Amino acid sequence: MSDQTWLFRQGDLILGPVPTKVLVDKLFTAEVNGLTEVQMMGSGIFRKLRDVPELKVHLAKAEAKQRVDAQAQVHARSRSKRLVTIIGIVTGVLVLTGVAVAFLGSYLAVHGSTATADELAWGDITIDAPTVSRAQRNADDEFVEYTGTGRKPPPRVANGTPPPPTNPGAGTPKPRMGTADSDGMAMGEVDQDAINSVIAKFKPTLIPCIKEVAKPGMPPTQIPIQFTVNESGKVSKVWVDNPDFKSGPLPECLMKELAKWPFKAQGTSASVGFAFNIGKKG
Numbered sequence: 001m002s003d004q005t006w007l008f009r010q011g012d013l014i015l016g017p018v019p020t021k022v023l024v025d026k027l028f029t030a031e032v033n034g035l036t037e038v039q040m041m042g043s044g045i046f047r048k049l050r051d052v053p054e055l056k057v058h059l060a061k062a063e064a065k066q067r068v069d070a071q072a073q074v075h076a077r078s079r080s081k082r083l084v085t086i087i088g089i090v091t092g093v094l095v096l097t098g099v100a101v102a103f104l105g106s107y108l109a110v111h112g113s114t115a116t117a118d119e120l121a122w123g124d125i126t127i128d129a130p131t132v133s134r135a136q137r138n139a140d141d142e143f144v145e146y147t148g149t150g151r152k153p154p155p156r157v158a159n160g161t162p163p164p165p166t167n168p169g170a171g172t173p174k175p176r177m178g179t180a181d182s183d184g185m186a187m188g189e190v191d192q193d194a195i196n197s198v199i200a201k202f203k204p205t206l207i208p209c210i211k212e213v214a215k216p217g218m219p220p221t222q223i224p225i226q227f228t229v230n231e232s233g234k235v236s237k238v239w240v241d242n243p244d245f246k247s248g249p250l251p252e253c254l255m256k257e258l259a260k261w262p263f264k265a266q267g268t269s270a271s272v273g274f275a276f277n278i279g280k281k282g
Contacts, residue, residue, distance in 0.1 A: 004054075009037040009046065017041050023055070027062035034059050125210055128275045130199050132192040135228045135269035189267035195229065199272070202261050209253035210276050213245055220279035225254060229270045233263040 006023050007016035010032075018026075026032045027049075034050030049055050210223065223245055227238040235258040240246045263270075 005041045007039045007041065007046075008032055008049075020054075024058045024062075027055075027058055028065060030062075030066060034063070124279050125207060125214070126277045127203055127206075128277065130196060130272055130274040132190060132195050133271050134190055135271040190270045191264070191266060194264055195270060195272060198261055198263055199274075205257045205260070206254060206276075209250060209257060210278065212253065213248075213250050214278050218278055220277070222275050222277050223250075224273065224275040226271060226273040227254075227258055229263045229266065229272060231266055231269060233265045235259055235261060235263070236269075 004020050005017035006020065007014055008018070008023065008026075009015075023032065023038070032038075032049060034048065036049045037046040038049050038052060038055070039046045040052075040054075050059055221244075222242070224241040225238060226241065227235050230236045235255070238251055238255045238258060240251050240254070245251075
């Protein structure tokens with residue numbers, strides 16, 4: 001069989017003669033197939049390759065290989081399509097994440113100074129929105145418990161009667177901007193927006209101070225603080241209105257950090273108060 005030579009048709013052409021090995025190789029490369037007409041040299045008769053007993057085994061092997069190759073190509077195309085889909089999904093997720101981060105950064109940049117207690121949190125620690133007013137608290141004030149309003153009750157004199165309020169009452173007309181009230185301080189000279197902007201940017205620097213005094217398993221606790229920004233924009237005093245933390249390392253740590261905050265110079269001293277909340281509320 002290996003010594004035989006063959007002619008074969010391709011369209012209107014008769015090609016050959018070629019040895020059996022060459023004809024078999026053409027089967028495996030699909031240059032010829034079972035319908036190709038072939039003629040063994042000297043026989044004088046063309047027959048379809050599939051009808052030649054000597055070539056049937058080679059034809060079956062070639063067709064089996066071609067089926068396997070076709071399945072492999074289908075699998076490769078399917079795998080490539082899945083890979084493209086996965087890459088597309090991952091790219092979309094990354095793009096959406098980038099957009100979300102950019103939006104969050106923009107939101108915090110615009111709204112950070114007016115954030116409420118739960119809008120900015122570090123684990124179980126949140127910070128209430130600050131209250132800013134003209135400074136009225138004196139260095140020798142007694143400690144008073146925090147009432148939740150950000151303000152302390154008026155101090156009492158020796159006979160137990162509170163002194164007259166320093167601010168105008170509800171029925172007294174509010175002084176105009178730039179005029180002086182009864183304690184000699186000019187109204188409207190505290191730039192609350194500028195102070196809130198500094199607080200929004202730098203209040204995370206106070207969290208390590210709170211974490212130093214927070215104990216494992218501590219129940220929900222509120223630690224109100226108040227500090228004074230003097231006329232030159234420096235923090236001059238700080239109070240901790242919680243009996244467990246009003247003395248010790250916390251006020252010192254807070255003062256050390258607050259002294260770095262870059263408040264701008266004001267026409268008068270400003271009083272700032274807010275509260276740290278440790279643990280989840282109610």
